[in-house]
Amino acid sequence: MAQHEKKTFSIPLLIAALSLTVFALIALSVSDHQIHRFDDNLIGWVQGMESPGMxxxxxxxxxIGSGxxxxxxxxxxxxxxxxxxGHRRELLFxxxxxxxxxxxxxxxxxAFQRARPTIHRIAEANGYSFPSGHSMAAFSLYGGLAFLIWKHIPTAAGRVMMINVSAALILAIGLSRVYLGVHYPSDIAGGYFLSGSWLAxxxxxxxxxxxxxxLLHSKPQT
Structure with missing residues (x-):
């Protein structure tokens, strides 16, 4: 039993380490200006879908992802x-x-002071670009809520639906920042992996x- 618990509690740390490693790689690429081709190609593809309705x-x-x-x-x-x-502990979490x-x-x-893209600006935004605040806020909020709500959903179908809705909101908010021309795709990806590490x-x-x-409650009273 103890070994099982130890293994269970080590999974979030493993996810945190992997996510932080990916973020570090993205951050290095941003600092060395080696990721512009990737960013420009994705921006071109996303903004190629531009239409009044979109x-x-x-x-x-x-x-939805703003302050x-x-x-x-x-x-x-x-x-x-x-x-x-009555879940005060979940509130603090x-x-x-x-x-x-x-x-x-x-x-x-x-720390990075990365300027925002200027390829095609549909909306306006202030401040630096990396990592994306919208993507971090979305991942932290909806990822954190999904973790808390998970155990309160009795059916597997309900849990799958909740995960899909949370993931769709997170991805849509990140995509919107690239579409509107206020963030590079690497800003979004960096924000996702950094907030994923923090959440884990x-x-x-x-x-x-x-x-x-x-364990404290299970100890016999003396």
Whole structure:
């Protein structure tokens, strides 16, 4: 039993290490200016789908991943977790995931100071480009919610649907930033892998906390 638990709790750390390694490789490519061909080709392909209807949808998705909606959705789920479900530990977990992701994004943007693309700008955005704040916020929020909601869904079909919806939202928000011309694809990919690493680390700490809490409650009272 102990070996099984140890193996289970090591999986998030493995995911975190792999995700951080991929992010580091992307960051090195960005710093050495070796990724422009990849970025330019993908930007050309994504923006080749431009149409009035597509632009309208992309603006909707990019709005969903912006600051106010992310904060609003986070607060709404925190209220549900705290009042209706009484899950204070899950509330703190989600807050740590979102806040940590935002802090990492701010620090790394200042470190890399990558200018935004100027190939074809459909929307306007301020600040530096790498890594994408929208992609990090989307991955942290919807990935964190998927982890928390998973155990409350009784059927396998429901869990699959939840994962698909979460993944679709994360991908659509990232794609919208490339489509609107305010981020390079490498900004989006870097944001995904960095926030994925952070989320996995938070999950590991959360699971370790629950494990220790369970052991504490299982000890006989003297």
């Amino acid at each position: 632009t309208k949808w992309m603006r909707v998705f990019t709005w 106010r909606p992310v904060i609003t959705i986070t607060i709404m789920f925190m209220i549900v977790l705290y009042i209706f479900l 989600l807050a740590a995931v979102i806040a940590g992701s935002a802090m990492l994004n701010t620090l790394l943007k200042l 680390i938070c999950i590991w700490f959360y699971q370790r906390y629950l494990e220790r809490l369970s």
